[in-house]
Amino acid sequence: MSVLDDVLATWEPVIGMETHVELGTASKMFCGCSTVFGAPPNTHVCPVCLGLPGSLPVANEAAIRYTVMIGLALNCSIAPWCRFARKNYFYPDMPKNYQISQYDEPLCVDGWIEIDGERIGIERVHLEEDTGKSLHVGGATGRIHGADYSLVDYNRAGIPLVEIVTRPDIHSAEAARAYVTELRDILRTLGASDVKMEEGSLRCDVNVSLRPRGSSVLGTRAEVKNVNSLRSVERAVRHEVGRQAARLEAGERIVQETRHFHENTGTTTEGRSKEEAQDYRYFPEPDLVPIAPDPAWVASLRDGLPELPSVRRSRLVGSLGLASSDVDAMTRAGVLDLVIETVALGASAAEARNWWLGDLQARANAASVDAGDLGVTPAHVARVCALVAAGDLSATMAKAVFDGVISTGSDPDAVIAERGLKQVSEEGALGAAVDDAIAANPDIAAKVRDGKVAAAGALVGAVMKAMRGQANAATVNRLVLERLGVADG
Secondary structure, eight states, rough: OHHHHHHHHEEEEOOOOOOOOOEOOOOOSSSOOOOTOOOOOOOOOOTTTTTOOTTOOOOOHHHHHHHHHHHTTTOOOOOOBBOOOOEEOOOOTOOTTTEEEEESSSEEEEEEEEEEEEEEEEEEEEEEOOOOOOEEEEESSSTTTSSEEEEEEOOTTTOOOEEEOOSOOOOOOHHHHHHHHHHHHHHHHHHOOOGGGGGHHHHEEEEEEETTOOSOOOOEEEEEEEEOOHHHHHHHHHHHHHHHHHHHHHOOOOOEEEEEETTTTTTTEEEOOOOOOOOOOEEEESSSOOOOHHHHHHHHHHOOOOOHHHHHHHHHHHHHHOOOOHHHHHHHHTTTHHHHHHTTTTTHHHHHHHHIIIIHHHHHHTTTEEEEEEGGGHHHHHHHHHHHTTTSSHHHHHHHHHHHHHHHOOOOHHHHHHHHHHOOOHHHHHHHHHHHHHOOOOHHHHHTTTTTTGGGGHHHHHHHHTTTTOHHHHHHHHHHHTTOOOOOO
């Protein structure tokens, strides 16, 4: 039993998620500036998103449409009437010194999402504008404390941002990751966002607290800010569970605060205290009219929703011939689409599943990346599967091929040619090696002739060694038994 298992025997994690999603609109929330990622700093700005005096915002209809679609996909009620509010606070990345958001009148409320048979409540889905981005230069941490100076890029300021807030219905690190995985797949399916966590299109704040097993009283929570990968969501929760349990068991109290997650160490450090509620002085945005979605329009959006991931998975269980647990596991690992593409290119579902969820996923975990970012494509996997099925590669050789694909960027055939990985199945070449192995091991050969067929494994191993692992093991085994006059099986 691990240390975390000991902790979980005593303490129950209670987790809520706040997920911020940049919507995939061409222009910003309240102006016509471009939302394209990666432009030179402060080139996608105008008087509206910079908050210059006299400028007036106009709401982006596409952003409202995407938000309603997200709410419908998450089984929310769509508000018949809502409005924007000003959230007032000072920070350099807020050019207006307030953020246009939604406060007590969000667009979507009271939804749910089902993860592994457990229902997670969605408290609200509301629409707001993103902030700019501060870059702190100098110092050891890359944060404002200790930095030599700071720069601000306002290109991101004003991009449409949806915040999706769950109820505290998540109770494990694995479930937290599964929730974000499912949410990401829903958003991608809707076309509402590119959900590129590495570019900040999807960012998670993870609220974690502990309570004694069997208790219904919520503990004091810590909020881990801006976690930016699926793996990091799970790691952040695991660390917080261990950290909080250690404090509680030492008789110390948990401080309600924000915390920063560090990718390199998998740990969190304290940010700012949240023990006293900050007064953002919300008030209705006077420059924007309220939103009153037409029920007929909402109904048309509901009717036009694409097939959602949960429905698609149920369909794929039948079409792929895999167990539902396999499809769920592939979804959690983020490789389901990769498996489907691999199958479409000719591989069997079982082979595609084994590679993407097995060896390739293990490599991705070791490299702290998603499997799709290894440099291996569905076409590569399908080609390797075809070569294995044809007897041209062994499973061990196939792994070596993927080593080469990942390290060089070459395709499988180029790696095979360069490294001489072709499996030998031609019986003439193998027969000579089998005869040599039998002659060199007469005692083992005698045991096989006497009926101890399992002893043939030693002769097969000798042939494989002589052929530097490039012999077809099944063919070798058959030839050994034939040479020794023993029936296979």
